[in-house]
Amino acid sequence: MAQSDMDATNMVSLPALLRRNAANFGSSAxxxxxxFGIWQTxxxxxxxNEAESLALGLIELGIQPGDFVAILGRNRPDxxxxxxxxQMAGATPVPQYQDSVAEEMEYVxxxxxxxFVVAGDQEQVDKxxxxxxxxxxxxxxxxxxxxxxxxYDHSKLHSFASVMENGKNSGQNSKSTLKDRExxxxxxxxxxxxxxxxxxxxxxxxxxxxxxxIETAKTTCEFDDLKKTDEIVAYLPMAWIGDFIFSVGQAMxxxxxxxxxxxxxxxSTDLREIGPTYYFAPPRVFEMQxxxxxxxMEDSGRFKKWLFDYFMEHARHVGGNILDGKxxxxxxxxxxxxxxxxxxGPLKNTLGLSKxxxxxxxxxxxxxxxxxxxxxxxxxxxxxxxxxxASVYITQQPDGEVRGDTVGVPTPGVEVRIGDNGEVYxxxxxxxxxxxxxxxxxxxxxxxxxxxxxxxAGFFEEDTGHLRIIDRAKDVxxxxxxxxxxxxxxxxxxxxxxxxxxxxxxxxxxERCVAFINIDLSAVGNWAERNNIAYSSYQELAGHPKVLETxxxxxxxxxxxxxxxxxxxxxxxxxxxxxxxxxxxxxxxLTRTRKVRRKxxxxxxxxxxxxxxxxxxxxxxxxEVTYEDGRKGKISATLQIKDATTNSVADLAAx
Amino acid sequence: xxxxxxYVTADGRTIGAVVMEMKNITLxxxxxxxxKDITFDIREGEIRAIIGPNGAGKSSMLNVVSGFYVPQxxxxxxxxxxxxxxxxxxxxxxxxxxxxxxxxLFEGMSVLDNVMTGRxxxxxxxIFSQAxxxxxxxxxxxxxxxxxxxxxxxxEIQSIRKTPVSRLPYGLKKRVELARALASEPKLLLLDxxxxxxxxxxxxxxxxxxxxxxxxxxxxxxxxxxxxGVVMDLSDRVVVMDYGKKIGDGTPDEVRNNQAVIDAYLxxxxx
Numbered sequence: 001m002a003q004s005d006m007d008a009t010n011m012v013s014l015p016a017l018l019r020r021n022a023a024n025f026g027s028s029a030x031x032x033x034x035x036f037g038i039w040q041t042x043x044x045x046x047x048x049n050e051a052e053s054l055a056l057g058l059i060e061l062g063i064q065p066g067d068f069v070a071i072l073g074r075n076r077p078d079x080x081x082x083x084x085x086x087q088m089a090g091a092t093p094v095p096q097y098q099d100s101v102a103e104e105m106e107y108v109x110x111x112x113x114x115x116f117v118v119a120g121d122q123e124q125v126d127k128x129x130x131x132x133x134x135x136x137x138x139x140x141x142x143x144x145x146x147x148x149x150x151x152y153d154h155s156k157l158h159s160f161a162s163v164m165e166n167g168k169n170s171g172q173n174s175k176s177t178l179k180d181r182e183x184x185x186x187x188x189x190x191x192x193x194x195x196x197x198x199x200x201x202x203x204x205x206x207x208x209x210x211x212x213x214i215e216t217a218k219t220t221c222e223f224d225d226l227k228k229t230d231e232i233v234a235y236l237p238m239a240w241i242g243d244f245i246f247s248v249g250q251a252m253x254x255x256x257x258x259x260x261x262x263x264x265x266x267x268s269t270d271l272r273e274i275g276p277t278y279y280f281a282p283p284r285v286f287e288m289q290x291x292x293x294x295x296x297m298e299d300s301g302r303f304k305k306w307l308f309d310y311f312m313e314h315a316r317h318v319g320g321n322i323l324d325g326k327x328x329x330x331x332x333x334x335x336x337x338x339x340x341x342x343x344x345g346p347l348k349n350t351l352g353l354s355k356x357x358x359x360x361x362x363x364x365x366x367x368x369x370x371x372x373x374x375x376x377x378x379x380x381x382x383x384x385x386x387x388x389x390a391s392v393y394i395t396q397q398p399d400g401e402v403r404g405d406t407v408g409v410p411t412p413g414v415e416v417r418i419g420d421n422g423e424v425y426x427x428x429x430x431x432x433x434x435x436x437x438x439x440x441x442x443x444x445x446x447x448x449x450x451x452x453x454x455x456x457a458g459f460f461e462e463d464t465g466h467l468r469i470i471d472r473a474k475d476v477x478x479x480x481x482x483x484x485x486x487x488x489x490x491x492x493x494x495x496x497x498x499x500x501x502x503x504x505x506x507x508x509x510x511e512r513c514v515a516f517i518n519i520d521l522s523a524v525g526n527w528a529e530r531n532n533i534a535y536s537s538y539q540e541l542a543g544h545p546k547v548l549e550t551x552x553x554x555x556x557x558x559x560x561x562x563x564x565x566x567x568x569x570x571x572x573x574x575x576x577x578x579x580x581x582x583x584x585x586x587x588x589x590l591t592r593t594r595k596v597r598r599k600x601x602x603x604x605x606x607x608x609x610x611x612x613x614x615x616x617x618x619x620x621x622x623x624e625v626t627y628e629d630g631r632k633g634k635i636s637a638t639l640q641i642k643d644a645t646t647n648s649v650a651d652l653a654a655x
Numbered sequence: 656x657x658x659x660x661x662y663v664t665a666d667g668r669t670i671g672a673v674v675m676e677m678k679n680i681t682l683x684x685x686x687x688x689x690x691k692d693i694t695f696d697i698r699e700g701e702i703r704a705i706i707g708p709n710g711a712g713k714s715s716m717l718n719v720v721s722g723f724y725v726p727q728x729x730x731x732x733x734x735x736x737x738x739x740x741x742x743x744x745x746x747x748x749x750x751x752x753x754x755x756x757x758x759x760l761f762e763g764m765s766v767l768d769n770v771m772t773g774r775x776x777x778x779x780x781x782i783f784s785q786a787x788x789x790x791x792x793x794x795x796x797x798x799x800x801x802x803x804x805x806x807x808x809x810x811e812i813q814s815i816r817k818t819p820v821s822r823l824p825y826g827l828k829k830r831v832e833l834a835r836a837l838a839s840e841p842k843l844l845l846l847d848x849x850x851x852x853x854x855x856x857x858x859x860x861x862x863x864x865x866x867x868x869x870x871x872x873x874x875x876x877x878x879x880x881x882x883x884g885v886v887m888d889l890s891d892r893v894v895v896m897d898y899g900k901k902i903g904d905g906t907p908d909e910v911r912n913n914q915a916v917i918d919a920y921l922x923x924x925x926x
């Protein structure tokens with residue numbers, strides 16, 4: 001786009017990008033949201049108008065440069081627009097995870113000293129009101145959806161519409177203040193502050209500058225040729241850097257449209273209606289979709305099932321190659337074409353992925369079967385590797401060089417090196433400024449030359465130059481006999497079974513490995529239904545002897561596959577148990593991005609780990625759980641402990 | 656106590672003027688007297704609960720309010736005027752809507768279509784113009800659809816908008832019924848056991864919605880409910896019935912401490 005190149009040099013902040021877009025293609029769609037059953041559109045000009053009014057409204061409310069404004073709520077155009085408006089007014093937006101409980105929120109809001117809060121609805125407003133006595137800096141709150149708030153004390157509460165209205169009617173004074181503050185924004189001003197999910201300890205506030213976000217958006221839009229005609233669906237938490245880069249950074253840079261679903265429950269329908277061309281989902285979402293498809297195929301008629309199996313088998317062989325443009329026989333192409341008519345096309349349509357031109361997954365390792373499944377359908381799904389501190393991108397896979405076990409080559413502009421201990425380091429234009437109010441951690445993570453430690457262990461493949469990640473560097477350790485212990489590696493293999501939702505493997509410094517397993521309620525529940533197995537709760541199903549048998553067979557298959565790898569053969573799971581509750585972020589066992597918090601789990605379920613090692617065949621345990629509304633309760637259960645067969649490397653060699 | 660003035664309850668809340676007044680109602684089915692000489696009123700903007708043990712005559716009372724039963728004795732005043740015996744659809748036009756104890760939805764139709772039936776009394780286009788779908792009929796449908804969509808959004812049932820009702824679980828069906836009643840934009844909403852058969856979570860959701868309806872649209876609500884916890888938390892005033900008679904009337908606290916009510920619920924010794 002010639003126009004954007006022309007004035008690219010002045011594009012030093014999000015408000016500047018918004019103004020450029022409104023000037024260059026003001027009538028194109030910037031945001032859409034489904035509301036009242038209809039997709040409502042915000043054009044770039046409307047988005048700019050709203051942002052200006054809101055920024056003026058915030059100034060009227062007394063916002064000062066350098067203030068922090070927390071954003072709480074699900075993905076909505078008004079919230080995205082308010083992030084730009086906040087920047088216009090000289091302040092910094094701090095998006096939050098909308099499902100975090102009040103006490104988690106309290107830490108973050110108190111840490112950044114947020115003076116203003118923009119909340120989506122009553123639920124979020126209630127959370128802030130609950131903790132406001134511990135937030136000395138908190139001054140005003142703005143809400144979008146006023147339902148249920150009519151009788152609240154409005155001395156600190158304002159509706160979004162009223163703030164905008166005030167902004168529109170504000171005097172010349174505020175307008176010139178706004179102009180001054182906007183002009184004062186530079187490439188080095190803070191663009192956004194995002195809190196890391198904190199696999200270890202308290203969340204840290206990552207300060208990202210305009211340069212970080214805009215430079216990253218620029219190079220990555222070029223990398224995948226993202227244009228203003230692209231469409232994305234924004235459904236991942238706004239507090240996550242990925243959503244900020246995709247739905248704000250890249251969307252503002254290339255001018256594509258961000259679509260917000262009607263509610264979390266309608267996501268699949270909304271995806272189908274929009275048909276995004278650029279799509280991101282963590283492996284979990286792909287896993288759940290695949291599980292869902294498989295369950296529905298199990299329930300379908302014999303002919304449909306046969307048709308599905310037949311063509312999917314064919315797709316497994318040639319689908320990926322066709323996508324990569326490799327040579328495939330004429331007959332196979334014809335057959336793939338037929339399969340596309342009968343199975344792949346309709347399936348992609350059902351998943352809402354028909355139009356996906358560029359798809360990414362990241363955050364965790366994705367199962368090779370799952371990855372191949374989507375690619376074989378003709379969906380250009382790729383992997384990238386990144387973190388909040390890098391404004392996401394460290395490495396990514398170029399078209400045609402996509403593989404399940406690597407995370408690609410360094411993104412343009414990013415330098416990557418491997419440390420002596422195998423840890424991955426990078427240096428890039430997207431490298432964060434600092435951890436807010438935490439110079440020690442900043443110094444620990446980022447050295448004076450700008451190299452950042454990722455905390456992940458990995459290596460470059462010599463022949464392809466692709467990076468492979470093994471595990472978190474600090475999780476990789478030694479077992480008592482000195483062999484390597486990489487829990488994530490084993491857990492991922494276990495999680496690739498649809499029946500297993502989550503697993504945690506222990507074994508550092510021990511002779512043998514043991515595992516906790518969480519079953520996937522939808523997959524196992526469906527299986528139980530088909531086999532006439534009655535159950536009343538998650539706990540009961542998890543303890544069912546037949547379920548344990550199935551899980552045992554999965555564990556043993558994983559053991560067999562691990563045994564083939566000499567370096568990691570020691571990580572085979574000797575004993576395991578199926579947990580009586582789902583690991584949950586509300587109980588602190590997972591992070592909000594659903595990563596396992598190993599240490600906390602080990603402390604909380606110490607009795608279970610001991611039982612796994614002391615040879616007992618069952619154990620009684622009581623666990624405290626937190627309900628969604630913050631109340632606590634206790635569940636107790638007697639868990640069966642199972643032994644799994646393991647294979648010695650020597651046996652396999654003999655075979 | 657003046658009928659047109661605001662009224663302050665014993666626990667200090669202010670509620671509006673009388674909307675509906677039942678005076679000395681007696682209802683008989685042949686030899687059975689379901690309701691004996693009951694008098695009570697419903698005030699603007701309040702949540703009014705009717706409680707009582709099984710067979711106390713609560714549902715009959717609600718049916719008298721909705722105009723479905725015509726009492727043999729007594730008078731019903733609606734907005735200060737005596738109401739003659741009317742057909743249920745006329746009651747609906749006056750701005751009274753209800754839900755049923757046993758769900759009465761059209762099972763084969765989608766949620767949206769069911770909710771749209773709540774707008775039926777407001778549709779004026781003739782059968783012919785509806786059939787050819789031109790002009791007024793189309794415009795009317797669009798307007799009514801918008802109102803229904805607001806209700807769907809309000810009750811958070813967007814994800815089942817197109818789902819046939821027969822495929823929904825019980826708790827959601829109850830919510831769809833509430834949606835249909837709300838779609839007619841009632842001034843007075845009658846809920847016959849809105850929480851019967853629900854689990855704790857569903858009850859919490861439903862309570863939230865009832866409060867929100869009352870708060871957001873200012874709808875006056877009369878409800879029958881068995882769950883005492885819910886009734887005491889939700890309602891502004893409570894009428895207690897037993898064997899067709901009124902044995903208590905007042906704020907939840909007043910009713911809770913009323914000896915007749917305690918006896919009716921816990922039983923009383925006969926020695």
